[in-house]
Amino acid sequence: xxSPSSSLSKTDLEQxxxxxxxxxxxxxxxxxxxxxxxxxxxxxxxxxxHLAMYALILKDHADAPINLERVLKxxxxxxxxxxxxxxxxxxxxxxxxxxxxxxxxAAERIFGLLPTAQGEELKALWFEFEAAQSDDARFAKSxxxxxxxxxxxxxxxxxxTEANVTHEQAEQRYTPVIQSGSSSLWRxxxxxxxxxxxxxx
Amino acid sequence: xxSPSSSLSKTDLEQxxxxxxxxxxxxxxxxxxxxxxxxxxxxxxxxxxHLAMYALILKDHADAPINLERVLKxxxxxxxxxxxxxxxxxxxxxxxxxxxxxxxxAAERIFGLLPTAQGEELKALWFEFEAAQSDDARFAKSxxxxxxxxxxxxxxxxxxTEANVTHEQAEQRYTPVIQSGSSSLWRxxxxxxxxxxxxxx
Ligand SMILES: [Ca+2]
Numbered sequence: 506x507x508s509p510s511s512s513l514s515k516t517d518l519e520q521x522x523x524x525x526x527x528x529x530x531x532x533x534x535x536x537x538x539x540x541x542x543x544x545x546x547x548x549x550x551x552x553x554x555h556l557a558m559y560a561l562i563l564k565d566h567a568d569a570p571i572n573l574e575r576v577l578k579x580x581x582x583x584x585x586x587x588x589x590x591x592x593x594x595x596x597x598x599x600x601x602x603x604x605x606x607x608x609x610x611a612a613e614r615i616f617g618l619l620p621t622a623q624g625e626e627l628k629a630l631w632f633e634f635e636a637a638q639s640d641d642a643r644f645a646k647s648x649x650x651x652x653x654x655x656x657x658x659x660x661x662x663x664x665x666t667e668a669n670v671t672h673e674q675a676e677q678r679y680t681p682v683i684q685s686g687s688s689s690l691w692r693x694x695x696x697x698x699x700x701x702x703x704x705x706x
Numbered sequence: 707x708x709s710p711s712s713s714l715s716k717t718d719l720e721q722x723x724x725x726x727x728x729x730x731x732x733x734x735x736x737x738x739x740x741x742x743x744x745x746x747x748x749x750x751x752x753x754x755x756h757l758a759m760y761a762l763i764l765k766d767h768a769d770a771p772i773n774l775e776r777v778l779k780x781x782x783x784x785x786x787x788x789x790x791x792x793x794x795x796x797x798x799x800x801x802x803x804x805x806x807x808x809x810x811x812a813a814e815r816i817f818g819l820l821p822t823a824q825g826e827e828l829k830a831l832w833f834e835f836e837a838a839q840s841d842d843a844r845f846a847k848s849x850x851x852x853x854x855x856x857x858x859x860x861x862x863x864x865x866x867t868e869a870n871v872t873h874e875q876a877e878q879r880y881t882p883v884i885q886s887g888s889s890s891l892w893r894x895x896x897x898x899x900x901x902x903x904x905x906x907x
Contacts (some may be wrong), residue, residue, distance in 0.1 A: 527744040541730040554755035574775040
């Protein structure tokens with residue numbers, strides 16, 4: 506390296522490439538949700554792509570003004586901690602404190618591969634998503650509930666059928682989170698859930 | 707529906723949901739590139755997620771000022787036409803005119819599922835990516851070459867080894883496109899390609 510500044514940026518790029526190689530593992534984290542064609546279960550990387558597409562397409566349904574770029578970034582990174590901490594399916598009992606500790610350690614390790622300022626920025630964005638308090642995070646969370654719901658509706662109940670989820674449980678586990686980001690998506694979701702479970706009777 | 711405007715937005719939402727279900731099929735379009743852990747080949751949906759992460763992480767390496775939100779959108783949608791037109795691997799001969807016609811028809815059909823203005827916006831963004839003339843598109847294209855290159859380097863040559871690609875062919879097929887968006891990523895890429903092929907001698 507000929508100068509301190511080029512040596513510094515070389516190091517930054519090497520850290521960034523290391524992170525980008527590391528997160529390839531998200532393609533091997535398997536979720537419970539089926540693909541719509543039912544050929545296999547979805548992985549967390551392609552799920553993250555699909556959610557980013559949900560944001561891009563459905564942005565005008567957010568109740569509060571959102572910053573699309575921030576929502577896209579949140580959704581792209583929201584599951585990266587699963588590389589170390591695994592996916593925690595919505596219909597299974599989980600030790601929340603233990604899962605939270607695992608995810609926090611994962612965020613420190615994986616975002617810690619990046620140049621410091623960049624890693625801190627993404628960690629803060631992941632915390633914001635998890636906290637679900639800001640308008641951007643609430644809309645991102647509502648999409649993270651809507652997408653797997655759509656896959657269940659398209660696959661004869663998907664994880665609802667597998668886990669013997671009742672109409673009331675499905676309502677409770679999906680629609681309040683959707684409602685907190687978008688009343689129009691919530692109305693659509695509630696209608697679909699009701700139709701699915703009432704149609705089964 | 708109680709009013710024309712709510713009836714209109716219901717129809718928009720239904721079209722948007724139809725599109726979001728349709729593009730689930732991108733998860734079943736299989737590329738030549740291996741995952742880094744070599745467990746299987748990559749699909750085009752998770753590849754699109756990985757490229758969006760490349761953009762988010764490497765944005766400061768673009769030579770020209772870029773609009774990150776537009777680059778993210780471009781990369782998220784850039785392969786959707788493959789649902790109808792298939793992937794055309796870089797190391798295989800292809801009838802370019804026929805492939806282009808298939809992709810154009812695919813863009814019309816798939817983006818045509820959306821409300822008109824939204825479908826037209828995404829189609830224009832896809833054309834811009836394909837044309838590779840704008841700064842945003844050039845940077846997006848450079849990442850679309852860099853990522854599979856990294857996977858080949860991490861997997862003992864990956865598609866280069868499979869297709870008996872020479873050092874010169876690898877340089878020609880990857881580095882000029884990377885260079886057109888980022889000179890620092892190009893320097894890094896050239897160094898890695900040279901090291902890989904010289905190390906094999
Ligand atoms: Ca999740």
